[in-house]
Amino acid sequence: MTAEAIEAGPRGGDTGGGDAPLRIALLTYKGNPFCGGQGVYVRHLSRELARLGHAVEVIGSQPYPVLDEGVPLTELASLDLYRQPDPFRTPKRDEYRDWIDAVEVATMWTGGFPEPLTFSLRARRHLAARRGDFDVVHDNQTLGYGLLGDIGAPLVTTIHHPITVDRQLELDAAGDWKRRASVRRWYAFTRMQKRVARRLPSVLTVSGTSRDEIVEHLGVRQDRIRVVHIGADTDLWSPDPSVPEVTGRIVTTSSADVPLKGLVHLVEALAKLRTENPDAHLVVVGRRAEDGPVAQAIERYGLDGAVRFVKGVTDAELVDLYRSAQVACVPSLYEGFSLPAAEAMATGTPLVATTGGAIPEVAGPDGETCLAVPPGDAGALAAGLGRLLDDAALRARLGAAGRARVLDRFTWARAAQGTAELYREAIAARGARR
Numbered sequence: 178m179t180a181e182a183i184e185a186g187p188r189g190g191d192t193g194g195g196d197a198p199l200r201i202a203l204l205t206y207k208g209n210p211f212c213g214g215q216g217v218y219v220r221h222l223s224r225e226l227a228r229l230g231h232a233v234e235v236i237g238s239q240p241y242p243v244l245d246e247g248v249p250l251t252e253l254a255s256l257d258l259y260r261q262p263d264p265f266r267t268p269k270r271d272e273y274r275d276w277i278d279a280v281e282v283a284t285m286w287t288g289g290f291p292e293p294l295t296f297s298l299r300a301r302r303h304l305a306a307r308r309g310d311f312d313v314v315h316d317n318q319t320l321g322y323g324l325l326g327d328i329g330a331p332l333v334t335t336i337h338h339p340i341t342v343d344r345q346l347e348l349d350a351a352g353d354w355k356r357r358a359s360v361r362r363w364y365a366f367t368r369m370q371k372r373v374a375r376r377l378p379s380v381l382t383v384s385g386t387s388r389d390e391i392v393e394h395l396g397v398r399q400d401r402i403r404v405v406h407i408g409a410d411t412d413l414w415s416p417d418p419s420v421p422e423v424t425g426r427i428v429t430t431s432s433a434d435v436p437l438k439g440l441v442h443l444v445e446a447l448a449k450l451r452t453e454n455p456d457a458h459l460v461v462v463g464r465r466a467e468d469g470p471v472a473q474a475i476e477r478y479g480l481d482g483a484v485r486f487v488k489g490v491t492d493a494e495l496v497d498l499y500r501s502a503q504v505a506c507v508p509s510l511y512e513g514f515s516l517p518a519a520e521a522m523a524t525g526t527p528l529v530a531t532t533g534g535a536i537p538e539v540a541g542p543d544g545e546t547c548l549a550v551p552p553g554d555a556g557a558l559a560a561g562l563g564r565l566l567d568d569a570a571l572r573a574r575l576g577a578a579g580r581a582r583v584l585d586r587f588t589w590a591r592a593a594q595g596t597a598e599l600y601r602e603a604i605a606a607r608g609a610r611r
Contacts (some may be wrong), residue, residue: 198230199600200310202330205235205317206296208242214337214432214516215317216242221410223248225593234311236303238296253299255292258285288362294369297321304328313600320370331603333379333596338387338513338534339394341367343437346510350436350470371395379603381596383407383514384535390513405595407514408587413496414523416580420500425456427562428502428526430517434466439508439531439552441470446508446558448478454566458483460498462490499524503572504565507536510552515539519587522546522579527572529561539587546578 203226205219223233224245235242235250239257244250256268256278268282277298284291301323304314308329316324316334324332344364351357374380374395380402382388388402427447431440443459450457465486466472475484487498499505505521511534512518518539521528530540533552543549548565550557565572 198232199312199597199604201226201231201233201600202304202311202314203233203235203317204296204300204314204319204324205237205242206292206319206321207240208235208237208317209240214514216240217516218335218337218407219317220244221589222407222593222596225589226597228590229593229597231597236300238292238299251303253296253303255295255299256281258282258291288359289365290363291366293319293321293366294323295321297323300324301328304330313604315596315600320373322369322373325373325376331379331600331607332377333381333599333603334374334377335381335383336374336387336391336395336397337383338511339367339390340364340370341394342390342511342534343435346436377401378606379403379599381405381599384538386535386538387513390534403595403599405592405599406587407516407519407592408589409516409519409523409583411523411584411588413492414499414520415496416525416576417497417500420497422503423501424503425454425458425566426460426502427457427504427506427566428460428462428499428521429506429508430462432463434469434471436470437510439510439533441474442553442555443506443508443558444471444474444478444480444484445555446562447483448474448480449555449559450563450566451480451483454563457562457566459485460502461486462488462495462498464488496524499526502526504529504562506558506562507531507540508552508558509533509536512536512539518547519583522576523583525576525580527565527575528579529558529565531558541579541582545575546582547575 203223207215208219209216219235219242223235226233227247233248235244235248236253238253238255241252242250256272258266277295281291281295297319311330314328314330314332318336344367347360348357351360374397380397382391382402382404383406385404388404391397391402392399429443431438447457447459463486475481499521505526505528507515507518507530509531513535515536518528518530518536528540528547530536530547530549531552532549540547548561550561
């Protein structure tokens with residue numbers, strides 16, 4: 178089969194492992210694609226499931242998902258306590274609707290993160306009122322108590338990676354006992370997610386690395402976990418020679434200033450790189466934090482004019498930004514999959530990436546489809562970036578090989594077909610238990 182045929186993937190008529198279209202409820206407690214990979218997952222998976230002929234309804238909370246035409250959204254509103262520009266707000270008295278709202282506010286007031294629990298409780302109530310409307314319920318990493326037991330249809334749960342990994346990295350980076358206590362309280366919901374995960378009959382994850390982490394950190398039996406790789410929208414994320422290349426431009430995506438994303442190490446690498454390559458500059462797709470490790474590093478190294486943050490751009494603008502870059506970079510300490518790596522490679526932009534988590538599973542072998550460096554090593558990042566900026570032939574070779582790897586292995590059409598097959602297995606298993 179050619180790469181083009183693989184890229185095209187299945188379309189209407191092949192619904193993934195069977196003939197009858199399915200009625201799918203896809204749950205996401207935080208679905209905006211600009212908030213991170215979970216939102217990207219919901220958008221593209223729902224579109225491709227619909228192209229296969231299934232009826233997909235996304236049920237989500239704020240910030241609401243951005244969905245493609247033909248995929249309906251049911252809004253299951255929270256109190257939106259973390260919205261910008263007023264995060265950690267106190268709702269007015271007339272905003273409270275029920276006891277779930279009270280739990281949400283009380284958890285926030287005591288330093289915890291309530292949304293996985295409170296969304297699961299609202300979702301359970303919503304699904305109970307619509308019993309019989311869906312053949313399968315697909316939860317996108319809520320892992321809340323409300324989704325245990327009978328929710329009216331078989332449950333399939335995606336766990337991108339255990340959030341306990343994020344928790345440990347933040348604890349490791351905490352400066353004092355007060356910060357460590359705050360991190361432990363914020364991530365208290367991971368205890369719930371552990372308990373829920375162990376009771377789930379059908380878990381889907383996005384990489385072999387994530388599967389192993391789910392077994393180790395959450396205690397889920399390996400025979401209950403299926404790996405279905407995700408990937409890039411290769412029609413949108415594609416090369417375009419008409420977009421001019423900007424000398425020295427490095428692009429990365431970082432949805433939050435947290436240790437997991439490794440952005441502070443990339444900033445340090447840029448400072449090292451600019452001593453020999455003064456044209457080198459960084460464009461970060463994400464919100465600029467006014468304080469914190471990244472802001473401090475930019476100030477410390479005098480890089481204010483060499484680091485630019487962009488947010489709220491259209492899909493086309495985002496893709497053109499990557500096309501204009503001489504190098505894309507994924508500096509994360511850990512990733513359960515790394516959509517930014519797959520998307521950058523799909524545009525033919527050469528990639529420098531760490532070996533954190535599942536990134537090598539996506540980016541491929543060092544020197545063949547990317548340049549790979551150890552996570553947290555600013556010197557190695559600087560060396561890899563400098564090598565690519567100085568070698569046009571290497572950029573062209575890695576860019577073409579990266580695009581071919583994504584077409585061969587990581588497309589949303591493939592992901593939707595594999596996910597639909599798992600839905601049918603879950604439906605059959607539920608029927609066999611009755």
